[in-house]
Amino acid sequence: MEFDRAGADALMDIVARPEVVFVRGEGSWLEDHAGKRYLDFIQGWAVNSLGHCPPQLRRALETQAGTLINPSPAFYNQPAIELAKRITGASCFDRVFFANSGAEANEGAIKLARKWGQLNRNGAYKIITLDHSFHGRTLATMSASGKAGWDTLFAPQVPGFPKATLNDLDSVRALIDADTVAIMLEPVQGEGGVIPATTEFMQGLRALADEHNLLLIVDEVQTGFGRTGTLFAYQHSGVEPDIMTLGKGIGGGVPLAALCAREAVSCFAHGDQGGTYNGNPLMTAVGVAVFDTLMADGFLQGVQERAKQLSEGLLALCEKWGFKGERGAGLLRALVLDRDDGPAIVKAALESSPEGLLLNAPRPNLLRFMPALNVTQDEVALMLTRLDEVIARVRS
Template structure:
């Protein structure tokens, strides 16, 4: 079927898409409508933690689809309870609320913090967030984000999100007032350019939160679920947040997210929070399979090892082409290019033949790598080889 025959005109425009339609995927590979294969180092922006068409996820979907899809979030269901316990057993948190997307989870975190502030801090509602941060595309999460230009697109913004600088503790402290209820950040800014929060900064935020009786909130929509080499990125700094959000990897490709908190923060009352599909057994059964695979013996050690191997190979390219270096945690990494050739590299990588390469450039001067956590070293080598060929032309 030729691309011109697909009814693309029926879709609302939201972004520029290339003229290809993906039809199949397996592991680190996608296939388009012409049969061309692509090595996928984007994986839905870190969504497909276990790659495309993971067998464990497929089995969970098939089994649950024949039993129960959605009894309503007003009732308990078995996969919901199982996944909630898996998350609390493997984290520092006590309570879980399931949603469908990272933005929804973050919206829930904002609501929970404001509810807690009303109950325990005289109505405090402001949440200090970071410049260049990304928390989602709802009105509140866009307002919480520090993405350039987002303060005017759908103005007026939702108030209550003063912006500090990542890794600058003084910039956070000077924003604290009697209206402040919490501090929220990504342990690694993904859309901002794969910029990790330092261990010292994370520990300093925990101390600041304790000192001023604030909530420490981590947005782990992109960094959680093994992406950074530990199950959750907050573990890298040896801190315990009060609230955490998960998305992307927790569903491994299906729409699932979660809001987690400590028991003494769980302040919602009946009617405060909900959602038609939240915690439905079909999605949570898949999430449970993802968690089983992520917590299997040796899996996260393998992610750390492959993250280090990818780092080493990116440093080889840096030295070879005089680039600006690399940064990141685990298998969330960036190559700093030193010049604004990122979008051109992305396009030319996709157009390579006979095999294409899928990359992402969240900033014009860098590439972001988010492969499946079970990517092989051979696939990392293949990606590096393909990128080397492109850099010979463009760098």
């Protein structure tokens, strides 16, 4: 199959894409238009929690597509009820609103917190977020994000998002005033470089929120649904947030996200929140299939075992090449390089022959790894071997 340059040019140019068209995938592997295979340790940016085209998702889609696709969110449907019941039963939350993307879920969290502030804190609206955070690409979620340069892109920004520093409780405390309604953070900053919030910081935020009658919001779009080795990342620190957002892995590859809240915070009035496709049975049926797979005996234990293998392998590369270390939680990990050749390593890995390797460099001196949660021991070992070879080529 030839690469269709004219056809590709019909797509809006929003990112520098290589001239590769992926045509099929299975598990941890993709195949392009020329028949070349790639070991995928990006998985749609932590979206494909069970890898490419898992049979559970195919069955769920086929079965649900033959019965009911979208009756409108103005009516109940059984898959949405089933998925909401599973999430609330496995978490500290009581209510779930389903959305289509992590950014939409975070936008909903911002709205819910501000509505709660109108009702409970004299109209307080500010949400303290963190430098280097990433919460999405809508105007409000870009404003909430601490990504460099986003404070002027598409200006004017949405006001009300003062920025503190991750793992620095005093920096958060200093920003609290009468207009503050919530604190919002990722338990692990993914785009910011795979930097985990410490247990002490998470517990300190919970105590600070309680002291000042604020809401604690966790953005688990990237960390939720098993990515860190527990079902939700907040569970590592023993805190109970007031609001949580989910996306990416919850749908295993289809557009699905969720806004979760405790009963006392679920204050939307009828008409405050909605969306044409939200909670449709086709997507939520897939979410049920993903959830049930993750909760099967031994699955999360397997995530923890592969995380240990990946971490130890990356540390061995650090020792060999003089890198600065590795970090992360579960199967969301980063390798901290000793120079800014991350993009060159990513490019060389993609172009490797006869099989390619898909990696991500969110920072020039950093490689990020987001494999399928059911990646095998052999696939992790193969990736580490291939990565070592690619580094040797780039640095020769």
